[in-house]
Structures are given as C-alpha cells and as structure tokens.
Amino acid sequence: MKKNNRVLVAMSGGVDSSLCAALLKEQGYEAIGVTMRLWVSPDFEDEAKHSGRGCCSLSAVDDARRVADKMEMPFYVLNFKESFRTQVVDYFVDEYRRGRTPNPCIACNRYLKFDLLLKKAFELEAWYVATGHYARVEYDESLERFRLKKAADARKDQTYTLYNLTQKQLAHTLFPLGGFLKSEVREMAAKYGLAVADKPDSQEICFIPDDDYKRFLREETDVESKPGPILDLDGNRLGTHQGLVNYTVGQRKGLGIAVGRPIFVVELDVENNTLIVGDDRDVFFRALVADDLNFILIDELKEPRRVMAKIRYHAKEVPALLSPLPHGQAKLEFDEPERAVTPGQSVVFYEGDDVVGGGIIQQAIR
Numbered sequence: 001m002k003k004n005n006r007v008l009v010a011m012s013g014g015v016d017s018s019l020c021a022a023l024l025k026e027q028g029y030e031a032i033g034v035t036m037r038l039w040v041s042p043d044f045e046d047e048a049k050h051s052g053r054g055c056c057s058l059s060a061v062d063d064a065r066r067v068a069d070k071m072e073m074p075f076y077v078l079n080f081k082e083s084f085r086t087q088v089v090d091y092f093v094d095e096y097r098r099g100r101t102p103n104p105c106i107a108c109n110r111y112l113k114f115d116l117l118l119k120k121a122f123e124l125e126a127w128y129v130a131t132g133h134y135a136r137v138e139y140d141e142s143l144e145r146f147r148l149k150k151a152a153d154a155r156k157d158q159t160y161t162l163y164n165l166t167q168k169q170l171a172h173t174l175f176p177l178g179g180f181l182k183s184e185v186r187e188m189a190a191k192y193g194l195a196v197a198d199k200p201d202s203q204e205i206c207f208i209p210d211d212d213y214k215r216f217l218r219e220e221t222d223v224e225s226k227p228g229p230i231l232d233l234d235g236n237r238l239g240t241h242q243g244l245v246n247y248t249v250g251q252r253k254g255l256g257i258a259v260g261r262p263i264f265v266v267e268l269d270v271e272n273n274t275l276i277v278g279d280d281r282d283v284f285f286r287a288l289v290a291d292d293l294n295f296i297l298i299d300e301l302k303e304p305r306r307v308m309a310k311i312r313y314h315a316k317e318v319p320a321l322l323s324p325l326p327h328g329q330a331k332l333e334f335d336e337p338e339r340a341v342t343p344g345q346s347v348v349f350y351e352g353d354d355v356v357g358g359g360i361i362q363q364a365i366r
Contacts, residue, residue, distance in 0.1 A: 006030040007128040007174060008121040009073075010113055013063030015196050016132030016177055019189045023176045024130055025071050032126060033068035033075040035061050036112060038084040039207040063196055070193070078120060080112055087111035089207060093221045096213075096245045099268035100344025103161075103313070104205055110164040118172055128174050133158045136178035137170050146170035148296050148355040153181045160313050163348045163358030164294045217245050228273035230257060233266065233282060241275040244268045249364070250283050250340025284337035287365040290347050291329045295357035301330055307349040307356055309334070311341055322349055322356075330359060 009021045011033045024031045061077060068075035088107045095102035118129050134151035135158055146167055151157040165173065177185055189197035208216045217223045225243025232238055239257035241247065246254070251265040255277065264283045267276040288311070295301060301324045308317040309332055319335045332347060341364035348358035 001122065001125055001127070004030075004125070004127045006032065006124070006126040007130050008117065008124065008126045009033050010117060010129065010131045011035050011064035011068065011075075012132070012202075013060030013067075013196065013199075014132065014202060015186060015189050015194070015199050016134075016201075017064070018067040018132075018194050018196050019185050019192065020130055020132040020176045021067060021071055021073060022189070022192045022194065024174070025073065027176075029128075030126075031071070031073050031130075032124065033064060033071070033073045034117070034120075035064045035075075035077050036080045036084075036117065037061070037077050038080055038108075038112070039089070063199070067194055067196065078117075080116060083116055084108070084112060084207075093217065093223055095344045096217060097223050097270075098344075099244050099270035101248050101342045102344050103346055104207075106161050106164065106346055108206075109161055114162075114165055114169045114173065118169060121172070128172050130174040130176060132177055133162060133175050134177055134182075135159045135162055135175045137173055137175055143297075146296075149178075150350075150353040150355075151175075151178045156182050159350075159355050160310055160346070160348045160358075163296065163346065163355055165296065166294070167296075170296070214246055226273060228275065230255065230275045230277055233276065233278045238263075238277065244270060244273065244275060247275055249342045282366070284339050285334075285341040285364040285366050286337045287331060287333045288341050288347060288361050289325065289329055289331055289363040289365070290359035291327075291362050293328060293330055293357060293359035297351065297354050297356045300324075301357075305349075305356070307332075307351060309350070310348045311338060311361065312345050317350055329362070 007024055007029045009031050011017045011021060021031055021033055065075050088104050091107050092102050092104045113131060121129050134153055134156040136149040138147045138149060140147050148159055148162060148165060150159050186197055223245055225245055227240050227242055229237050230239040230241050238259060247265050249265055252262060255263060262280060263277045264280055266278040266282050269276055304321055304323040307320055307322045309320045310317050318338055321333045323331045325331050343361050345361050346358055347361050349356040
C-alpha cells in the first residue's frame with residue numbers, strides 16, 4: 001500500500017476525538033470515523049442505566065455518529081467486544097486475582113487502538129489511525145526514528161498510557177491535539193459547532209461505569225473475596241481482611257483495624273491470602289524491577305541511563321537510574337525512596353519531553 005492521506009479516526013463521542021476528526025478534515029485528510037464497540041454489560045438493564053456514561057456507552061456511539069454526519073464523514077461501528085474481553089477485561093481480572101493492580105486503559109491502547117484498529121485501517125487502505133490523545137509524534141532524521149513527546153498541555157498529557165507504541169505504529173499514528181491546551185480544544189469545538197463541545201470528560205474505567213471495580217469483580221467475575229489474616233511486618237496478626245482484591249499498596253482507609261496509629265497496606269501475599277501492613281515509612285521503596293519493556297527513544301537498554309520516571313498516571317516524575325537486567329528486565333533505582341510502588345502498574349521513563357519507554361512493575365524493593 002502506498003502512503004496516502006486516508007485516516008481512520010477513533011471517535012468515542014467526546015470532545016477530544018470529535019475535534020480530532022474536524023481538524024483532520026480541515027487539513028485535507030480523507031477521514032473515516034469509527035467507534036469501537038468494546039463492552040456491553042451482561043445485564044441489559046445495567047447497560048441501559050449507564051448508557052449515558054463512559055466511552056463504551058450507547059449514547060457515546062450516537063454522539064460520535066452525529067459528529068461524523070456533521071463533518072460529512074463516513075462512519076462505522078466496529079465490533080471489538082471479543083478482543084476487548086480477552087485482552088483488557090480478562091487481563092484486568094487476572095491481575096487482581098494475582099494481587100496486583102492493573103491499568104486497563106494501557107492494555108486497551110496497546111492491543112485495541114494501536115494494534116487491532118491499525119490493522120483495520122490497513123484493510124480499509126488507510127495510512128493512518130488518529131485519536132484524541134494529548135501527545136505528540138515527531139520524526140527525528142538524525143536518529144532515524146519516531147519520537148513520542150509530551151503534549152503542550154502538561155495537565156492533560158497522556159504519554160504515560162502510550163509507552164507501548166512501536167516505531168511502526170508511530171509511523172501510522174496522528175495526534176492532532178498534542179499541541180493544544182484543553183481549553184483551546186473546547187473553544188475550537190464550539191467554533192466548529194460540535195454539540196459535544198461542553199461534554200464532560202469520561203473519568204471512569206469504561207467497562208465499569210459506576211467506577212466501583214470491587215462490585216464488578218464481585219458480581220461479574222469468579223474472583224473470590226476470601227477473608228484472611230492481616231499481619232504486620234513482624235508477623236503479628238492484627239485482624240482479618242475481606243479479600244485481597246479489595247486492597248492495594250499504600251491504602252490506609254477501610255482496613256478495619258485500629259492499633260493507635262496510621263497503618264498502611266505494604267504487600268498483598270496472594271500465596272498465603274495474607275494482607276501485610278505497616279507504618280507509613282514501610283510503604284516507601286528505593287527501587288523496582290520491571291519487565292514487558294518497550295523502548296521508543298532507543299532500540300534497547302544496553303547500559304545504565306539516567307531518567308525521570310512515573311510509577312502511576314497521576315504521579316510526579318522523579319529522578320532515577322535505569323539499568324538493564326537479564327531476561328528482558330530492568331531495574332529502576334530512585335534517587336529518593338518512592339511511595340506505594342505497586343506491582344501491576346506501569347512505570348514510564350522520560351528524558352525531558354521524550355518518552356524513553358516503559359514497562360510493568362513486577363517487584364518493589366524496599
């Protein structure tokens with residue numbers, strides 16, 4: 001397939017993806033709007049009740065279709081429900097079963113938006129996939145590679161969720177909003193007459209519209225909330241937990257124990273169904289081990305490298321030393337101990353505005 005200006009625009013029905021489509025049309029791209037149908041609750045009444053919430057909702061599809069019609073764009077709804085179930089929802093459930101804390105949005109970007117959707121784009125002879133993510137892609141001729149860079153709006157930057165992008169995917173990806181502030185996006189959407197200009201941003205996990213993941217695990221999966229002991233770091237029993245899926249590293253509230261001082265979750269011992277707790281100082285870690293690594297700015301990590309690192313989406317970047325380990329793993333040593341390093345979450349490495357790469361936290365080292 002020869003390079004062309006046809007682009008598949010992922011439209012969620014929100015203001016970001018809607019303006020993304022409008023800008024690309026204005027810039028002369030042959031834009032095709034698509035909404036990925038990812039999830040329908042097994043309980044139809046739940047789907048109806050939450051039909052106005054989340055990027056998987058019925059009203060979101062209708063909003064996206066109306067924007068595409070206004071832009072005089074072809075529009076399709078793609079059924080990715082089976083892939084979403086196996087690659088995102090099952091992963092989400094399995095991670096909690098293992099006592100880890102997953103990030104389903106990163107899995108969705110990795111396997112759906114920039115893999116399956118890109119393949120669909122190629123089937124439709126489109127050269128690009130475009131999304132409303134706040135990030136920038138630039139080609140560096142001196143490095144002969146594409147670079148993923150932070151958005152102009154630091155508060156909305158989404159590069160943390162995009163670190164899995166490969167060079168091939170970056171070559172076929174457009175992020176039209178990367179150079180704008182969120183306030184500018186809403187202003188431009190209003191000028192284009194888009195009805196979603198003032199639509200609130202979706203905050204919840206799209207397949208859990210009420211944002212209650214504990215209810216989801218309890219009602220729609222076979223994950224057990226089996227009670228077990230709460231122990232301190234010396235092995236003293238302090239109480240009984242109500243199932244490890246209800247806890248995460250760093251948690252303070254909802255432990256159901258009183259010892260006369262603040263107590264925090266330090267570790268989830270799945271093998272022994274035990275919740276380990278300690279003082280605030282016990283939740284700080286000096287290093288971590290990550291695997292399932294992907295690098296963007298470099299081909300591979302061959303020697304120690306100074307980076308800034310984020311261990312969760314809303315965390316601040318902190319200075320650290322990143323070093324290669326055998327078997328495709330890497331060790332990240334923080335300059336100062338970092339709080340609540342959580343297995344299952346992603347860690348992303350930066351140099352300035354550039355995403356160096358990232359991986360999945362496997363082990364926190366105290």
